[in-house]
Amino acid sequence: MHKNDLDTPYVLIDLDKMEINLATMQANADSAGVSLRPHTKTHKMPILAHKQMDAGAIGITVAKLGEAEVMAAGGIKDILIAYPIIGEQKIDRLIRLAKQTNIIVAVDSYEAASAISRAASRDSNCQVGIAVEIDCGFKRVGVGPGDPALDLAKKIVQLPGIRFRGITTFAGHSYDTVNDKQLHDISAHEGHTAVETAHLLRENGIAVDIISVGSTPSAKYAAQIPGVTEIRPGTYIFGDIMQVANRAHLLQNCALTVKVTVISRPSADRAVVDAGTKVFTSDGDDSPFGTGRGYVVERPSLVLSWLTEEHGMVIVPPEHQDLAIGDTLEIIPIHACAVVNMVDEIAAVRDGKVEAIWPVWGRGKVR
Incomplete structure (x- = not known):
């Protein structure tokens, strides 16, 4: 099947570009x-x-326990859940999962760690890895670095049924940088903060195996900090306009596009396509290239100006007056992660040929 035979809207992955992205980030690490x-x-x-x-x-x-369950069912044997697991129902699921695969949970409170400990210690065949998440400046979750992290780690290592593994952090504010120096400085601070906190724990007799940092924007810089053991980028596999805007990805290597059809040409300067917020979502700022809610491949002067639930409104400049009802376009979205979670399946494409249709098994697994 050729990608032109796919009904729309349909999410496509260019396999050649994706493989470049995989190899590039692995080489960076x-x-x-x-x-x-x-x-x-x-x-x-x-x-x-x-x-x-x-x-x-x-x-x-x-991010979520439900995603971990999907990945474990798919044969993945080493999983970090970078999200506090809170509540009896979730902890019961966590314990079942920890019996079949190696699990590490990032926590920022004694309440979270002790609840996991109580459940894990009831089963001699279960041990859950725990990492302390520190806040390196994003102000989302995470205990303070230094002494606050040490105080929490001292309590955690005394708990039965769990194994203390180390430190995690996330510099989400790296997404707001406007130049490479800002990005470098925030990323380096992320790495140094994690390493210095881990050193403090080790000075106090607490073993630290993992110092885990980095998003797609910050990974290449944070990885350079001596002592960091691992990086956790995500969007690099596809890229999107958000990552291009953050200088973390090349536009030409963005592997995920949304194939859409022109369903209306209400006026010479306007077209409507068959995908709105229920595909592209409303996440993220408009394209820095002046192309609106995405980037139209091969027709970059088209502007996906605004969206309703099922409609995408496109501004059509004079040079594209040939755009007709029934024509298809491919659009790089603002935020690839959000788009993937909106669809049941994705087409894997190479040289225009559909090699596979992949179900999005983790779609909607937000619990």
């Missing part, structure tokens, strides 16, 4: 002497997690 533990919230598919591990990744990262 290898050259820095750190491990790669990619965040699979971007693609939510075990088949792509296996491709990342085949390329050299040591394991994966997920």
Whole structure:
């Protein structure tokens, strides 16, 4: 099947570009002497997690317990859940999962760690890895670096049924940088903060195996900090306009596009396509290239100006007056991770030919 035979809207992955992205990030990690533990919230598919591990990744990262369950069912054996697990129902699921695969949970409170400990210690066949998440400036979750992290770690290492593994952090504010120096400085601070906190723990007799940092924007810089053991980029596998804007990805290597059809030409300067916020979502700022809510491949002067639930409104300049009802376009989205979570399946394409249709098994797994 050719990609032109796919009905729309349809999400496509260019396999050649994706493979370049996989190899590039793995080479970045290898050259820095750190491990790669990619965040699979971007693609939510075990088949792509296996491709990342085949390329050299040591394991994966997920955001939610439901994503971890999907990945474990798909044969992934080393999973970091970069999200506090709170509540009896979730902890019961976590314990079941920890019996079948190696699990590490990032926590920022004694309450979270002790609840996991109580559940894990009831089963002699279960041990859950725990890492302390520190806040390096993003102000989302995470205990303070230094002494606050040490105080929490001292309590955690006394708990039965768990194994203390180390430190995680996330410099989400790296997405707001406007130049390479800002990005470098925030990324370096992320790495140094994590390493210095780990050193403090070790000085106090607490073993630290993992110092885990980095997003797609910050990974290449944070990886260079001596002592960092692993990086956790996610969106790098596809790229998107958000990552291009953050200087973390090349536009020509963006592998994920949304194929859409022109369904209306209400006026000479306007067209409407068959995908709105229920495909592209409303996440992220408009394109820095002046192309609106995406970037139309091969017709970059078209502007996806605004969206309703099922409609995408396109501004059509004079040079594209040939755009007709029934024509198809491919659009690089603002945020690939959000788009993937909106669809049931994705087409894997090489040289225009559909090699596979991949179900998005982790779609909607937000619990």
